[in-house]
Each structure stands twice: as C-alpha cells, then as structure tokens.
Amino acid sequence: MNEKTTLAERLTLALSDSGLKKSDIARLCSISPASVSDWFTGKSKSIKSIYLPKVAKILGVSSTWLATGNGPMKSPNVLVTEDVCDNDDWVEIPEYKIRFAAGFDQESTLEELSSEYKAAYRRSWFQRKHINPDDCKRFKVSGDSMEPLLLDHDVVLVDCSRNAVVDGRVYAFVFGNALRVKRLYKKMDNSLIVHSENPNFPDETIQPSDLEQVHIIGEVIERSGSL
Numbered sequence: 001m002n003e004k005t006t007l008a009e010r011l012t013l014a015l016s017d018s019g020l021k022k023s024d025i026a027r028l029c030s031i032s033p034a035s036v037s038d039w040f041t042g043k044s045k046s047i048k049s050i051y052l053p054k055v056a057k058i059l060g061v062s063s064t065w066l067a068t069g070n071g072p073m074k075s076p077n078v079l080v081t082e083d084v085c086d087n088d089d090w091v092e093i094p095e096y097k098i099r100f101a102a103g104f105d106q107e108s109t110l111e112e113l114s115s116e117y118k119a120a121y122r123r124s125w126f127q128r129k130h131i132n133p134d135d136c137k138r139f140k141v142s143g144d145s146m147e148p149l150l151l152d153h154d155v156v157l158v159d160c161s162r163n164a165v166v167d168g169r170v171y172a173f174v175f176g177n178a179l180r181v182k183r184l185y186k187k188m189d190n191s192l193i194v195h196s197e198n199p200n201f202p203d204e205t206i207q208p209s210d211l212e213q214v215h216i217i218g219e220v221i222e223r224s225g226s227l
Helices: 007-018 022-029 033-041 052-059 063-068 123-129 208-213
Strands: 078-081 090-092 096-100 108-112 118-122 136-140 155-159 170-174 179-186 192-195 204-206 215-224
Touching: 007 033, 007 052, 007 063, 022 033, 022 052, 052 063, 090 123, 096 136, 118 123, 136 215
Parallel strands: none
Antiparallel strands: 078 118, 090 118, 096 108, 136 155, 155 215, 170 179, 170 215, 179 192, 192 204
C-alpha cells in the first residue's frame, strides 16, 4: 500500500474489505457517528490512540497500517512475544523437538521446548480453516532441502490430527532417526515417495517393508520465519 494514502483512503479500503458499515464502527467503539464520519471525510486526519486499536481490530487490519500507511495492511496471524496471551483472540501453540531413546531400536518421543518467547496464533485463523488448535504443534525446519517453500530455521505449524497421507501435501514425520518435513506421495504398492522442493535433492522411496519405521506427526499447515 502506498505510504502517501490518507487516513480516509485507508479507512475506506478497510471498510470495503470488512463488509461492515460506518455505523458498525461507531456502535462497536461507542463513539458518535459524526466522529466516524469525520475520519472518512478527512476532516479528522488521525484517530485518537484510545480508539485506534479497537477500530483496527474491528476492521481486521494492522493498527500501524491504519494510522500511518506503513507495513502490511493485515495483522500477522502469528505473534511471538514474551507475554502470555490470555485473551480470546489468540491461542498459544508450543514448539516441540524430537528426542530419540538410546539403544538399537530407537524410539522417538515429542518433547516440548521451554522458551521465554511464546508463539500465539489468531484464534479466528483456526476457525476459518476448521482446525482445532489443541491438535497443533510447532517444529523447526533444519536444512535447505525444502527451499524455496521452507527455509532453514523456519518454524512450521503441524496439525497432528492429519496423519493419513494425502498425495502432494507436506508432512512432518520421523524416519531414519530424524525429524523430516517433506512432501509425500503414496504409490500403489503402499511405498512412499519423499519429495524435496529443492531440485538438488532427488526423490526418495520408502519401501513398504520400512513403513513401520515411519511415524507421521501430522500435516504442515503454516510456516513462519524471518529473513
């Protein structure tokens, strides 16, 4: 979005995208319709700080974007913070790692990682996708085999209720004493094709006789990372 847009232009765009009316903003913010009208006509060049967060939330846009035109219009679906998100708009999803037991027949267990930084996702995002957040876990990607789709150290959100392979979808799974995040395909003989997005990594085939060593954690439904 152009940084030179006016508050009135941004409000008009956000209102159109939300499907609401100006009267809805006035009612939900407990302010007069005349004040809201002044924002849209340009008579008021800014929204008071006590109202800005609520207006942005109602319209489903970023407060920063609404106030200044800077940054993305929509607020991110994931928030990393030191504070516990204790309101109904956000739900925290813990990050896990795989721990392997010692011995010849190594078994894997999921271990929740403790961190001062918590990842919270918008509850509305789960609702739109009909996903139960209680079924979800986060895992860190290692390596560049899934570039450009997933980068090294990206964190993926995994729906652990989806562990039946659907061709072409990306799954987090354990095989060969390692956590892997790959695109999977099932062949007629029940063998699995393990596909990497990076063309430098050839497809692998897991034979039916080795499937008992495969533990599918779930389907990857979202990724987050930083440059």
